[in-house]
Amino acid sequence: MRATTTAGVYLKEGARGLVLAPSLEAARLLRAPGEVLAGEVGGLRPPEFDLGNSPREAEGVEGRVVVMATTNGTKAAHAARGAAHLLLGSLQNATATARLAARLGEEVALVCAGKEGQAALDDLYAAGVIARGLMAQGFAPQGDMAHLALFLAGNPPREVLLASEAARALKEVGLWEDVEVCAQVDLHQVVPRFQGFRGEGMVFGRG
Structure with a gap:
């Protein structure tokens, strides 16, 4: 429900890009200085992460790259990486x-x-x-x-x-x-689109 919603909100709110990591550990390693670390485990923000996986929390992302890892959503993106x-x-x-x-x-x-x-x-x-x-x-x-x-x-x-x-x-x-x-339908027109890889991470920008 939340991962792709939140990913779209990050870009809508001005994030320069998204890096979807296959795991929390990979996300920690992928984050470069100045980037935002976002994700969840059991629905909640993991320790040392800047943001959780809530579309209501997009503070401080404008102009920055967000590195994101979730229990289900980011893993599904990696499963579809051959598309x-x-x-x-x-x-x-x-x-x-x-x-x-x-x-x-x-x-x-x-x-x-x-x-x-x-x-x-x-x-x-x-x-x-x-x-x-x-x-x-x-x-x-x-x-x-x-x-x-x-x-x-x-x-x-x-x-x-x-x-x-x-x-x-x-x-x-x-x-x-x-x-x-x-549950809000067609709230915005921003579609995250895969652009390439950064290490283990999948980079997304505005489609």
């Missing part, structure tokens, strides 16, 4: 993600991070909203999971996200407000 083009989509930039993806390729795969190796309701919903945008660009859904995501997308975002395990986990650690922020 010809790689974008980070969320509900907040759903339509912009669909439009850019449609311009870049004749076939688009929507990769969901899930939650600790399992399918996640919040991810499927966001994929369905993006898939609706792709259908408006002439794409056709393939497979049962695509149709399931599209079916979910017919429901109000807040209603679906609040029912997810991710929302319940965030409530338990006092981050319920993040769910409300992540």
Whole structure:
């Protein structure tokens, strides 16, 4: 729910770039002087990190590079690193993600991070909203999971996200407000796009 939302917010708020690390340890090693270290473990900001994984916390990122590592989202980006083009989509930039993806390729795969190796309701919903945008660009859904995501997308975002395990986990650690922020659709047009590698890190900038 949060990783791609927060990544987009960092760039929207003026971050010079994002470096997605495959682990917390890698993020610590990848951070150069003056860069912002952001991430989460168990939903919370790890010790010695500047920021957590909340889209409500983007202070001090303007003009700086953010090095980011999360439990599920940044790992999913690394799992998709062989793609010809790689974008980070969320509900907040759903339509912009669909439009850019449609311009870049004749076939688009929507990769969901899930939650600790399992399918996640919040991810499927966001994929369905993006898939609706792709259908408006002439794409056709393939497979049962695509149709399931599209079916979910017919429901109000807040209603679906609040029912997810991710929302319940965030409530338990006092981050319920993040769910409300992540449920906002088409809040901005900034789409993080993969630009290359920096060591183990994947560098993203504005698409």
